[in-house]
Amino acid sequence: MSSSIHTGVSRRSFMRILGAASAAATSFPALAAVQQAAGAPAQGPGASRGFGGAAGMTRNLNRDTVIISSNENPLGPAQSALSAIGETAPLGGRYHQEETMKTVAVFNDLFGLKPGYVALTPGSGGPLDLALMSNIGPDKPLVYGDPSYEQGFRAAETMKAPKVPVPLNAAFAHDVKAMVKAHPSPGAYYIVNPNNPTGTITPREDILWLLANKPAGSVVIVDEAYHHFSEQDSVIDQVAADKDIIVLRTFSKIYGMAGLRAGVAVARPDLLAKFTTVAAPARSLASISITSSAAARASLQDKELVPLRRKINADVRAETLEFLEKHNYKVLPGSQANFFMIDVKRPGRDFQAAMIKENIAIGRSWPAMPNYVRVTVGTKQEMAKFQTAFVKCMDTAPGTVNGASLFMPEYHVPSELYRG
Missing domain, CATH: 3.40.640.10 (Type I PLP-dependent aspartate aminotransferase-like (Major domain))
Structure with a gap:
């Protein structure tokens, strides 16, 4: 060679x-600053030792939690x-x-x-x-x-x-x-x-x-x-x-x-x-x-992989957005990815906390759009659970759930910020 x-x-x-x-x-x-900014402590109950400590805390989520926070692909x-x-x-x-x-x-x-x-x-x-x-x-x-x-x-x-x-x-x-x-x-x-x-x-x-x-x-x-x-x-x-x-x-x-x-x-x-x-x-x-x-x-x-998965994602995304728009929720238009943003009319961090109590882990918000949260497109079954929890949380008065509780170690939410 x-x-x-x-x-x-x-x-x-x-x-x-x-x-x-x-x-x-x-x-x-x-x-390292990403973890601190996200509010995830370097060590804590459930944290793994050494490299990837923050990621280790995700195991403290309820095993039934739908994780649509980190732009992963549930198909594997x-x-x-x-x-x-x-x-x-x-x-x-x-x-x-x-x-x-x-x-x-x-x-x-x-x-x-x-x-x-x-x-x-x-x-x-x-x-x-x-x-x-x-x-x-x-x-x-x-x-x-x-x-x-x-x-x-x-x-x-x-x-x-x-x-x-x-x-x-x-x-x-x-x-x-x-x-x-x-x-x-x-x-x-x-x-x-x-x-x-x-x-x-x-x-x-x-x-x-x-x-x-x-x-x-x-x-x-x-x-x-x-x-x-x-x-x-x-x-x-x-x-x-x-x-x-x-x-x-x-x-x-x-x-x-x-x-x-x-x-x-x-x-x-x-x-x-x-x-x-x-x-x-x-x-x-x-x-x-x-x-x-x-x-x-x-x-x-694999010539069939990308077009097939693109269609699967687009179909589930379209079904979810149709549901949200039918219920008059404000979705940011034009997503061509495996996630979208939605206005929850309150600080996104607080809404994340409310959703995690319903066993749905959604993505974070951004300073430029503090009342929007990002939601990853999961499977059709996962998005059905998301819809039910979303309506329930939107019907709950803002401020009822303390957003700071989301970032206790036991509620650490996976994010693509840890993608390595």
């Missing part, structure tokens, strides 16, 4: 990228992925780096990418931090939509980079023209598409406009974690065209692999190489497991 792996990055450099991605997930203050991995895991697991006694190379080659073929443009990683949270942190700093601000996924501004806080939030436009898409006007020389623009928490789409042509009109030296970072739930074309082709863009993908959402940890960072080799300037390689979790790599590859090759 050549010392140059299939991606075109040297094996040592590639492993450094993977290691740095894992290090970001475990060592950066930004990720596809059968094609499970079969690939079973076939690959017996090889687990050796490193088998060629497994990673084969998965990267499949991804390259799908998007017409040259070697060296893809890093396969254990999840997308670490690589997202690296993409952000390697391009921002005290003299390189971060421009991002508001509201949007919090990892952007938390990375800016860690890097002491000026934060430049720009309100979403009337369609709840990123206002790219306003983003360009917001600062003359930012280090990076961060776009989540579909956006989290609104589920809304920023049109591809708007992102292309941003790439064409942004200041020289800045980078556009596009988080496509929920891309497969929409009908919009990806912007990965702009990476193939050598533009100043980094695209993050995850297998946690439509592919149902949140617990298996697989993601990709797609960018020019020079932008991927910058990841290694942020943190030293991790000694553990330095690469994706061969079973996760095989599951990711099988999922990419």
Whole structure:
């Protein structure tokens, strides 16, 4: 085997990228700050020791609780992925780096990418931090939509980079023209598409406009974690065209692999190489497991998986929204993701507390929209239970349940903020 792996990055450099991605997930203050900001104590009754302490507290939820808070996929991995895991697991006694190379080659073929443009990683949270942190700093601000996924501004806080939030436009898409006007020389623009928490789409042509009109030296970072739930074309082709863009993908959402940890960072080799300037390689979790790599590859090759799951999600989402709108509840329009936002006409934190008492764990609210909560689309049965609990809680006078109780350890609610 050549010392140059299939991606075109040297094996040592590639492993450094993977290691740095894992290090970001475990060592950066930004990720620790997320837990504190969410109100989840680092230790407490039911908390696991060491890495992933906050996630360990989720086991204190009632086992009958419907968890529609963290944008996971209740369907789990596809059968094609499970079969690939079973076939690959017996090889687990050796490193088998060629497994990673084969998965990267499949991804390259799908998007017409040259070697060296893809890093396969254990999840997308670490690589997202690296993409952000390697391009921002005290003299390189971060421009991002508001509201949007919090990892952007938390990375800016860690890097002491000026934060430049720009309100979403009337369609709840990123206002790219306003983003360009917001600062003359930012280090990076961060776009989540579909956006989290609104589920809304920023049109591809708007992102292309941003790439064409942004200041020289800045980078556009596009988080496509929920891309497969929409009908919009990806912007990965702009990476193939050598533009100043980094695209993050995850297998946690439509592919149902949140617990298996697989993601990709797609960018020019020079932008991927910058990841290694942020943190030293991790000694553990330095690469994706061969079973996760095989599951990711099988999922990419499963031609029926994405359209089928997109339809399942769209159908359940439409049924749920139809129910809510029929009862005159105000839903934020335009979601093309596996979640939506709804106005509960009171602080979202209080409404979360009321719902958890009905054994329904829903998502959080955002400072820009404090009376809206985000709800993940679960199974049809789960959403039926959600509907019953939602009506009951909306019929309960605001303030009846103390929202602070939600964040006691025994009521810790899972969130994609812990995705790693």
